[in-house]
Amino acid sequence: MTRAALFDVDGTLVDTNYLHVVSWWEAFRQAGHTVPTTAVHQAIGLGSGDLVEHLLGPDRDREQDARISAVHSALYATYFERLAPLEGAADLLRTLSARGWTVVLATSATGFELTSLRAALGADDAIADTASADDVDEGKPAPEPIRHAMELAGASSGETVYVGDSVWDMKAATSASVAAVGLLSGGIPRADLERAGAVEVYSGPADLLSRLDTGVIARIGAAA
Template identity: 70%
Template sequence: MTRAAVFDVDGTLADTNHLHVVAWWEAFRQAGHHVPTHAVHRAVGLGAEDLVEHLLGPDRDRSGDAALSAAHKTLYGTYSDRLPALPDAGRLLRTLAARGWTVVLATSAGGSELAALRRAVDADEVITAIAGAEDTEEGKPAPDPVRHALDLAGAPADRSVFVGDTVWDMKAGTRAGVTCVGLLCGGIPRADLTGAGASAVYADPADLLARLDGSPLGGDGT
């Protein structure tokens, strides 16, 4: 029976969370909003609409939302040709595929941003499918992106693992019924990840790879 290893990308496979923080902070600043960087950091991992809602609240003037998202996209896009993969990210995906896992991505990124992330990770040959921002009506922490990734993989939730770096990832995976693994490389504390549903936590992809056999992704995936 197919078994899926589902991965978030930003902050999990690519070292991009703080780039997003800076880009969102500047986008908010240009629009006249003072949003502390620590608050932006906690919101990274949400889709653009949900992030703005989370940080500015439901009673805001929504007429500026599209401009905020566009400004973030433009600012973040200045880094697109040099996005850094996290250590051993591609090697981790290739190792899992070699062990029989179906590797799928579940990300709030889309379009040119997702293309740049895939170039950074450099493991397209083992990525079976991608559940991107345009593929579901609701993003994380709703379970929809993870469930869609499982559908693409043809794998049941009880034989799958979702790896992410934010509380939104852990909540989405838990709600989808999969085992969740948290990584600290996105900058979120261990206690927050376990509190949101992570069954195991590792420093980064290299740490997970080094301890793979004893992790929820141990075994040959068959």
């Protein structure tokens, strides 16, 4: 039996969510839009195009979309060399890998951004594969990213757990019939994650690592 542990990266393994919030806020401001940072925060986890659509709506000037996304990317890139992993993140991945789990990252990040995230995380030895936004037609909350990551791992939904920090992560996993584990490290309230489908919620990677022998990960592991 294959056991797959799929992970979001931003806000789940690396402490980046608020850096994204500030970068998006400034990108919108430069384009003439006043978007509250709370609204931006709640949208983090969506792919760039979906995030702009979610925050500005279908009646926006779509000719601005590419420029807004480009400004966000440029601003966020200034943080690449300073990105920091969340406490326990690398140890969590290594422990799961050592226990026979296939670890796959499922993230909207691509290119040098993804390279920088992996460098900050420092756990490439435990990561079997990566499913990025470039690999699917629809990003989270659609189930496609989770299904693609499962295919890479060679696992069924019953053999898989997905760990993320946003409501979009929880909805995507639930739509793919995968057990969704939420982390509070991205700043989203527990109640919001549970309403979106989280079967368990932990404070962060270190908390989940300390409780691997209980909960849904232990149950899937015991069935192997």
